[in-house]
Amino acid sequence: MRLNSILYMAVTCALLTMSGCNDFLDTQNYVKKDTSNFPQNVDDANQLLTGVYGELNLLNADPDDAPFFISEVASDDRFASGGVNDNGAHGADKLLRYGVDQFANTWKKHYAGIYKANVALEGYEKVLDWESEAQKNSFYGQTYFLRAFYYFDLAQLFGEVPLILNSAGGNFPKSNADVIYAQIASDLKNGIEMMDATKYPDFEAGRATRWAAEALMARVFLFYTGYYGESSLPLLDGGEVTKAEVITWLEDCRDNSGHDLVGDFRNLWPYTNEYTIDDYPYVAGKIGVDGQPLKWAGDGNIETIFATKFSNVYALSAGYVNYYALYFAPPINVGKSTFPWGRGWGKACVTPNLWDDWLAEEPTDLRRQASIIDVTDPNEMKNYTWGANSEMEETGYWQKKIIAVAAKDPSTGGFVNGFAVLASGARNHIQFCNTTDLIHIRYADVLLMHSELTQTTDGINKVRQRAGLPVISSYSLDALKRERRFELAFEGLRWFDLMRWGDAPDALEKQVGQPIRNAGVLLAMSSFSTGFKARYEATGGFWPIPDSQIDLSEGVLKQNKGWIEADAMFEGW
Numbered sequence: 001m002r003l004n005s006i007l008y009m010a011v012t013c014a015l016l017t018m019s020g021c022n023d024f025l026d027t028q029n030y031v032k033k034d035t036s037n038f039p040q041n042v043d044d045a046n047q048l049l050t051g052v053y054g055e056l057n058l059l060n061a062d063p064d065d066a067p068f069f070i071s072e073v074a075s076d077d078r079f080a081s082g083g084v085n086d087n088g089a090h091g092a093d094k095l096l097r098y099g100v101d102q103f104a105n106t107w108k109k110h111y112a113g114i115y116k117a118n119v120a121l122e123g124y125e126k127v128l129d130w131e132s133e134a135q136k137n138s139f140y141g142q143t144y145f146l147r148a149f150y151y152f153d154l155a156q157l158f159g160e161v162p163l164i165l166n167s168a169g170g171n172f173p174k175s176n177a178d179v180i181y182a183q184i185a186s187d188l189k190n191g192i193e194m195m196d197a198t199k200y201p202d203f204e205a206g207r208a209t210r211w212a213a214e215a216l217m218a219r220v221f222l223f224y225t226g227y228y229g230e231s232s233l234p235l236l237d238g239g240e241v242t243k244a245e246v247i248t249w250l251e252d253c254r255d256n257s258g259h260d261l262v263g264d265f266r267n268l269w270p271y272t273n274e275y276t277i278d279d280y281p282y283v284a285g286k287i288g289v290d291g292q293p294l295k296w297a298g299d300g301n302i303e304t305i306f307a308t309k310f311s312n313v314y315a316l317s318a319g320y321v322n323y324y325a326l327y328f329a330p331p332i333n334v335g336k337s338t339f340p341w342g343r344g345w346g347k348a349c350v351t352p353n354l355w356d357d358w359l360a361e362e363p364t365d366l367r368r369q370a371s372i373i374d375v376t377d378p379n380e381m382k383n384y385t386w387g388a389n390s391e392m393e394e395t396g397y398w399q400k401k402i403i404a405v406a407a408k409d410p411s412t413g414g415f416v417n418g419f420a421v422l423a424s425g426a427r428n429h430i431q432f433c434n435t436t437d438l439i440h441i442r443y444a445d446v447l448l449m450h451s452e453l454t455q456t457t458d459g460i461n462k463v464r465q466r467a468g469l470p471v472i473s474s475y476s477l478d479a480l481k482r483e484r485r486f487e488l489a490f491e492g493l494r495w496f497d498l499m500r501w502g503d504a505p506d507a508l509e510k511q512v513g514q515p516i517r518n519a520g521v522l523l524a525m526s527s528f529s530t531g532f533k534a535r536y537e538a539t540g541g542f543w544p545i546p547d548s549q550i551d552l553s554e555g556v557l558k559q560n561k562g563w564i565e566a567d568a569m570f571e572g573w
Contacts, residue, residue, distance in 0.1 A: 039123045042130060045139055048120040052146045053206070054319075055113030056308040060438060061319040063327055064088050065103045067153045068438070070543065071495035072348050076507040078490070079393040079516065079525070081349040084573060089347060090392065091570030092543075094528045095508075095535035097563060098570045100547035106157070107546050110150045111164075117147035119167045134196055141194030145208040145216070148187035149440075152220055155180050156496055159542035159560060173556050181224045182234040185241050188217045192249060199258030205300035206309035206437075211257040214249035215305050215441045218449045221246045226500030243453055250450045259305055259443045261466050262297040264288030266370045270436050271340055271400060272296040275407040275419040280340045281379040282369065289366075289468045299437040303444065307437035312424035322402070325434035329404035330373075330384075331391060334415045337383035341373065342404025342417050343430045346389065350397035352514050354489070361482055367467050371489050373398040387520025392573060394517040399490040404434050444487055452480050463487050499541045508532035518573060529567045538562035 039045050063069040065088065073080045073093045080086065080093035091098040120143045130136040154161045155177070162172035163180055191213035203209055221233050221241060233241035253259065266272055266283060273296040277283050286294050297303070311320045329344025350372050358368045375384035375396045386394065407419035418433030420426035426433040444466075447459030460483050461471040467487070472479055484497055498504040512527045529535065539562035550557045562568060 035123075039127055042127060042135070045120075045124055045127045048116070048123050049139055049142060052113060052116045052120055052143055055109055055116065055150070057310070057319040058112075059106065059109045060308060060323050062105050063323055065092075065106045066109075067106065067157050068324065068492040069327070069348075070157065071492045072490065075494040075498060076511055077351055077354045077485070077494050078348045078399070079351060079395065079511075080347065081391065081393045081395075082345060082347040084390055084392055084519070086347065086392070087570060087572050090573065093393070094570060095532065095539060095541075096529060096570035097544050097568055098572075100544075102546070103157070103543055104546040104548055107154075107549060110154050113150040114147055114164065115167065117143050117150070118165060121147075122167055137194040138196065141191040141210070141213070142208045144187040144194070145191040145213050148184045148191070148213075148220075149208075149216065151180060151184050151187075152216070152223075155184065156223060156499075157543055158545060159540065161545075162557070171553055171556050173553075174558065177224075177228060178234050181220065182236050184220055185217065185233040186236040188213050188220065189235065189241065192217065197256060199256070200302060201258065201300070205304075206307060208306060209257075211253045211259060212306040212441060214253045215446050215449070217241065218246050218250050218446070218453070219441075222449060222452065223496055223500045226502075247450065247453050250446055250453070253305075253446050254450065257305075258302070259446070260302050261443055261447075261462065262301055262303050263290030263292055263466075264294060265367050265467050266294055267297045268301070268303060268442075269370070269401050270296055270405045270419065271403075273405065273407075273419050273423065275422045276340045276405055279408050289466060303442045304437065304439050305441040305443060305446070307439045307441075309437060310435045312420055312426045312435045320435075321432055322434045322436055322438050323431075324402045324438060325404050325436065326431055328399060328402055329430075330375075330398055331389040332385065334406045334417055336415075338381055339408075339415065340406050341381075341398075341400075342406040342434070344404050346391050346394075348399070349393060349395040349516075350399055350490075351511060352395055352397065353510055354485075355397050358486060362469065362486060365467060365469060365486060367486055367489075371399060371401060371486075373400050386517055390519040392516075392518050393525070394520075395515070396517075401490045402436075402438070404430065439491065442491075445493070448480065448484055448487065451475065451483075452477075495541075504541055505533040505536045508536055528570070535562070535568075538565075538568075544568075 039048055059066050070092050072078050073089055074095065080089035082089055087098040088102050124139055160174040160177050160180065163175035163183055164172055191208065192210055195210040195213065197210055224233055225231060235241060262268055267288065271280060272283050272294045277294065283294050288294050310322050326344045327347045329342050331346035332338045332341065332343055334343050355372060358365065373380045375381040404417065405419050406415050406417060407422050409416050409422065416422060416428050417430050418426060420433050420435045421428045426435055444463050447462050451457065451459035455475045457472055457475050460480060463483060464471060481501065485494065498507050509532050511525055511532060514525045516523060516525050539560065542560050544560055544563035545557060550559060
């Protein structure tokens with residue numbers, strides 16, 4: 001049977017990559033290692049695990065078709081924006097495809113991560129010098145978590161996908177959603193049970209933990225039960241994960257992890273870093289909700305439960321830096337009139353609807369201005385140029401959570417492209433100086449998921465109080481939805497929330513007619529093709545499998561519904 005490239009590359013190449021070539025601290029040559037002599041010891045096992053983590057960085061290197069980027073531009077809170085030739089992003093914003101292989105990179109990278117996880121799980125059995133059973137279990141638990149993470153990404157993006165659980169490869173059809181989610185839940189349950197209860201901050205930043213597995217289990221439970229209309233998550237042994245169990249795990253994370261909310265919402269985001277804050281009028285000299293001067297909590301802070309880490313020293317290619325910060329920064333020249341925002345590629349402007357809805361529903365919420373740049377505000381932009389680089393779908397609103405943050409250089413009086421240049425010696429180059437974490441799970445989400453599952457106000461009110469807002473007296477799903485939209489805006493969750501709540505069709509249709517500028521010319525957002533709502537109903541919110549993978553499978557893989565029709569193609573503005 002022909003080996004399907006969805007999966008696995010040549011064994012020699014795979015052994016090289018699984019052995020840690022993604023680790024920028026690793027210089028040892030593993031080319032001569034193969035399955036007959038690798039792994040042998042704990043150091044080898046660590047190289048295997050490092051390779052599994054490494055795909056998180058490689059996914060970041062080309063965000064255009066990655067789940068985080070797609071979930072942002074497909075949602076009702078952001079347009080694709082960018083240049084006139086960014087047709088893949090523009091199409092995804094409208095649930096259309098541009099070309100037949102648009103998602104090839106994310107498909108391959110996720111399956112590369114799964115392959116490396118499978119190799120690692122098989123390889124750990126060969127290691128004979130584990131220091132303790134707890135150490136061995138930690139390696140297994142982290143790997144199960146990562147395999148679940150990669151599969152959950154695929155399941156949210158594509159729906160049903162091939163399920164491969166060994167390193168042998170093969171040509172596999174799609175698995176049923178119930179089977180995929182049973183595997184994800186079983187892997188996460190293994191992770192929860194095998195990783196110990198080491199509290200923050202006594203574990204290595206960037207590593208998966210029991211707390212991360214508990215939080216991800218809740219996210220998986222909410223998506224699966226919401227989207228598929230089920231009451232529990234299946235397990236491989238025929239059992240199930242119940243709502244009560246998920247609540248217990250969330251409470252374990254809440255009460256025992258050492259994680260907590262940072263004192264002020266603005267301290268979560270890098271614009272409050274010490275090299276920028278004093279020159280940024282919005283935050284300079286401000287006192288936070290906690291009564292303390294604003295100060296960035298930093299990477300790996302108490303609220304970060306799981307994140308992709310990056311390198312300040314070895315940032316010589318895209319995989320080593322947070323490319324989303326480059327993607328999401330406006331296409332401006334760094335200087336006094338645009339400070340503190342660094343230059344980027346101008347993708348994913350915020351929709352006017354979000355700004356207006358937020359103002360109408362929570363007029364005193366500090367998180368709105370803490371999360372969104374309004375270019376007409378002189379404290380944000382003193383001299384903004386509309387239509388720079390022929391910007392498309394430009395709204396005048398940009399998010400400020402994941403963005404290039406510049407700083408003044410005290411030695412020259414000029415500006416550097418990113419504050420990491422001063423903080424840690426990063427390269428002063430727009431593509432290589434954005435090294436802040438890409439946060440996947442933070443503690444505020446744990447509190448909100450707990451409120452949603454228990455239908456109580458405790459978690460919601462903790463999040464609201466941190467934002468300086470009054471508490472709510474009774475729980476409602478509408479209140480929970482608003483809180484998630486505002487607290488977690490621009491963090492890659494809104495699209496999947498809309499899917500699981502069944503709110504996507506109506507929310508997406510509200511984008512039609514919103515004011516945008518294309519190359520500086522004011523116009524209204526078009527519905528394109530058959531319209532946002534119709535496209536969602538045609539596809540169920542899932543994306544097309546790359547045609548190259550279907551071809552390689554010789555027809556074993558079938559295309560997702562809604563993606564072979566002529567009106568599924570985006571022809572450009």
